[in-house]
Amino acid sequence: MENDTIHEFFAAAIPGTERVLCDELRELGFASVRLNRGGVPFRGNWREGWRACLESRIAQRIQLLVTRFPAPTQDALYDGIRAVDWSPFVSENQTLSVSSVCRASAINHSGFAALKVKDAIVDQVRENTQERPSVDRADADVKIFMHLANDKAAVYLDLAGAPLHRRGYRSVTGEAPLRETLAAAILRFSGWDRKTPLLDPMCGSGTIAIEAAMWSANIAPGLLRKQFGFERWANFDDDAKLDLKALCGELRRAATGSSAKITASDIDEDVLDCAKANARAAGVKLSFKHMSVMDLRVSHSGSVVVTNPPYGVRLDKEPEFCREVGSVFSRLHGWRVCMLAGDPEYRRVISAPTKFDTPISNGDLKCEFLVYDMK
Numbered sequence: 001m002e003n004d005t006i007h008e009f010f011a012a013a014i015p016g017t018e019r020v021l022c023d024e025l026r027e028l029g030f031a032s033v034r035l036n037r038g039g040v041p042f043r044g045n046w047r048e049g050w051r052a053c054l055e056s057r058i059a060q061r062i063q064l065l066v067t068r069f070p071a072p073t074q075d076a077l078y079d080g081i082r083a084v085d086w087s088p089f090v091s092e093n094q095t096l097s098v099s100s101v102c103r104a105s106a107i108n109h110s111g112f113a114a115l116k117v118k119d120a121i122v123d124q125v126r127e128n129t130q131e132r133p134s135v136d137r138a139d140a141d142v143k144i145f146m147h148l149a150n151d152k153a154a155v156y157l158d159l160a161g162a163p164l165h166r167r168g169y170r171s172v173t174g175e176a177p178l179r180e181t182l183a184a185a186i187l188r189f190s191g192w193d194r195k196t197p198l199l200d201p202m203c204g205s206g207t208i209a210i211e212a213a214m215w216s217a218n219i220a221p222g223l224l225r226k227q228f229g230f231e232r233w234a235n236f237d238d239d240a241k242l243d244l245k246a247l248c249g250e251l252r253r254a255a256t257g258s259s260a261k262i263t264a265s266d267i268d269e270d271v272l273d274c275a276k277a278n279a280r281a282a283g284v285k286l287s288f289k290h291m292s293v294m295d296l297r298v299s300h301s302g303s304v305v306v307t308n309p310p311y312g313v314r315l316d317k318e319p320e321f322c323r324e325v326g327s328v329f330s331r332l333h334g335w336r337v338c339m340l341a342g343d344p345e346y347r348r349v350i351s352a353p354t355k356f357d358t359p360i361s362n363g364d365l366k367c368e369f370l371v372y373d374m375k
Contacts (some may be wrong), residue, residue, distance in 0.1 A: 009049050010156060011059035012039040016360035017185035017367075021058040024188065040064075049159050050230065050244055054222030054251055057184035057215060060163050061143065063156035071153040072106055074116055081120035087234040089157060090121060090142050092131035103149045116222060117146050117155070121221060141232035145175050163227025168224040169282035177204065178308050178340075180221070182362060184212040186369050189358065190306050190338040194259050197303045201293040203264035206275025206286070208306055213284035216259030220251040224282065265289035294328055301334030303374035308362075311342035326350045332374045342367045 015038075022035045025042055028053065032043040039059070042052070052062045069080035087259040090096055098121075100113040118135065122146070143158035165181040169363060187208065194216040200236050202207045214221060222228070227242045230236060231244070257363045264279075264286050272290055279286050293309075309325055326349025329337045336355070340363050341347060347354075356371040 001282060004045060004201070006043055006045060007049065008041060008043055008065040009052060009159075010039050010041050010063045010065060011052060011056060012061040012063060013058065014060060014179070014182055016358060017058055017182070017189075017233040020185050020188040020360065021344075024056060024058050025052070030053075046230075046240075047243065047247060050228070050247060053159055053164065053228050053230070054248065055220045056209065057221050058166065058181055058188070060160075060181055062320040063161045065161060065238075065308070066155045066157055068152065068154045070151060071148060072073060072151040074107060074112075076185075077107060077113065077148075077153060078120045079118050081117050081155065082124055084155070086121050086124055087128065089233045090125055090133055091234040092125055092133055094141040094232070094234055095134045095139075096121065096144060097134035097135060097137050098144045098146070100148060101147040103147075105148045107151075107213050113146060113148055115145065121335060124333070130359045141229075143229060154364065155195050157229075157233075159228060159230045161227065161232065162225075164222070166225070167221050167282070168226060169210065170207065171281060178207045179260065180207055180211055182340075182360070183207045183308075184215065185305045186308075186338065186340055186360070187212055187215060187306060189356065189369050190371060191334070191356070192304050192306065192336075197255075197263070197300075199263045199265070199289070199296075199303055199305050200307045201265050201296050202255040202307050202309050203266045204271055204308070205263050206278050208308065209262050209264035209275070210279055210282045210284055210285050212306070213259045213262050213279070213286055216262070217256050217284065219283065220253045223248060223251060239281045259284065261287065263287040263289060265293075283290055294324060296328050296332070296337065298332055303332075304336045304338065305329070305332065306338045308340045309346065320362050322346050325348045329372070331373065337372045337374055338370065340367050340369050344368075346370065 011021060022040045025033045025040055030042040034041055046277055051064060067084050069291050070194050071077040098114040100110045102110050102113050122132050145156045147154045153318045165179040167180050203209055244284050263273050269290050272288055276288055322345040330350055352372050354370050355373045358369050360369050
């Protein structure tokens with residue numbers, strides 16, 4: 001695998017998290033990082049693409065830009081795809097899948113567009129090898145995405161394979177699990193310095209607390225994954241395997257092995273057991289408390305609360321729950337309180353002004369992330 005060529009990559013983001021993803025990639029030292037809608041482009045060699053998969057806590061996917069070209073007709077689309085040499089990625093032994101999005105273009109059916117892209121790639125492989133690769137929509141070796149807008153095609157390869165929020169440590173979950181990438185994003189939005197004690201008093205399966213501990217200890221989240229998509233490409237040879245192994249070794253050595261004091265608590269003892277199991281799988285040490293958020297009291301100043309409180313769309317809650325939680329949080333004088341609020345009632349029940357707030361999507365739910373400095 002050639003590692004000297006500079007490529008353009010795209011780190012895809014959960015809507016509303018693009019800015020903190022941009023900050024993260026700059027902090028990690030990636031080149032030509034710029035803020036963009038839906039994600040963050042950056043540039044680098046193959047190793048930098050792998051490193052993004054391993055180190056980014058916020059990106060949902062890392063994609064390689066393969067080509068851009070005008071595609072005003074189906075023939076132009078087919079020819080533009082055939083003009084790419086697909087042999088480094090897809091051989092007769094690889095499976096592939098293609099997805100597409102069409103906007104403001106003569107080709108306006110995403111399924112048809114994806115079919116033309118697939119046909120062009122399969123025809124090229126068959127012409128070169130006399131065999132054709134198979135399509136696997138569920139678990140393809142090579143995942144291809146095309147964005148067609150204003151009759152211009154941009155074609156990407158997915159380096160991640162399975163979405164990057166699937167770290168590998170969460171074998172058990174609560175009723176409404178938070179994506180690991182979203183947990184990492186709200187931690188960065190919170191302004192937490194990775195040293196101040198942090199508490200999630202409604203921890204569920206422990207995702208926020210675990211992500212905080214991994215960030216504080218500089219544990220690269222991708223080290224827990226068994227495999228990435230790029231490891232299944234045709235050009236991922238023995239030398240590439242050695243290079244990836246060396247990169248993983250560097251990242252393991254960079255972990256500090258210690259983190260800030262992080263506490264996860266929940267009223268549900270069974271859910272708390274899930275959080276403990278997930279923390280063990282992630283290799284982090286947390287403090288756990290079987291406790292209701294209503295029993296939360298100030299024991300010292302300067303702590304940070306980051307939590308994803310229940311809201312009625314996904315979890316049942318008592319009608320007075322928001323008001324009671326707001327009352328508890330309002331008494332935490334000297335603390336920073338941060339919550340991913342899926343119910344506008346949470347904003348109304350806290351009289352203090354927000355230090356920061358921003359809309360964020362939590363799956364198909366429109367939420368707000370609210371940050372308060374309690375006086």
